[in-house]
Amino acid sequence: MSGNYQPTVQQLLSVIKTQTAIVKLGLDLSAVMMVVAQQSKTIIEADGAIIELLEADEMVVHAVSDSDLNLLGHRIKIKNSLSGLCIEKKQILYSADTELDPRVDVIACRYVGLRSMAVVPLIHCDEPLGVLKIYSKKIAAFETGDLQLLELMSELIAAAMYHATRFGTQELYRMATQDVLTELSNRSQFLDHFRRCLASTQSTQNYFALLMIDMDGLKLINDQYGHRVGDAALKEFAQRLKMVIRVQDHLARIGGDEFAIILTQLVDPKLSLNVVDRINDICEQVFMFENKKLSIRASTGVAIYPTHADTVEQLLEYADQQMYLSKRSKK
16 A cells, blocks of 8 residues: 555545535435445445444444445444454554455455455544445555545544434434434335344244335326425325334335335234235325325235245345336236
């Protein structure tokens, strides 16, 4: 790693633009982390960037620059990981070759396909909140100037987290795992819960069901009445979905008009179809907002573990396919 390299003017301008984007996002912490991950990858010319937040003795992935990597919600033990060591030392750590570095989890690095990485602690008021990690498929990919830029990026994130951290780390974690509009779990929290549910169910004889739900008609509402009315319809849709689930089930908003439900502890998988019927019934009821009659029907796809698939990726794909079949059948 050369000590003569210095950040370019273009890189510094990109950092300033990132700071402006963060300010505009305000308290939407999930969006802030996604912007930082994507911009870090671009500015440093890395193959990818990840943000992990500290939770108890684990790091939880909450933002990934590469959407093709199925890492959101992944948990990494602090012990025997470079992220954990970074948190402990509260300083930037660099691994020029992960295959030869005893500090890293080599298996995890191979899964991502990286050979070098830098891990930067996210610190506010001397309290570590998580890490920003950039990585490359090349050995010794990063320079001293890259690490200096990463330090600037970490300070931007810490500043963006200020309003959350003044209430403590629990409030920070809530903001990072909650959808701002509906106050449901967001995508990263959903995937985290999904993986834990899968792991616990594998040791029992019970089934569980994944329901992927698309809110039909949102684009039409937005086009006719504007996004303020569309947001009201989304919140109403979320409230109606809450009414059909049990305490032990998990509901999340995972995209613009996409929702997901995990039905746990199912003795009979056919019970999931009863939930689909209730979703259809309650969502088809008229929603009146400011004297406007809005249609907020649902299209739902179901995947049963282990009947249809036995991995997170396969269950998501199967439920998605079934949801699109449901949507097409209505057309």
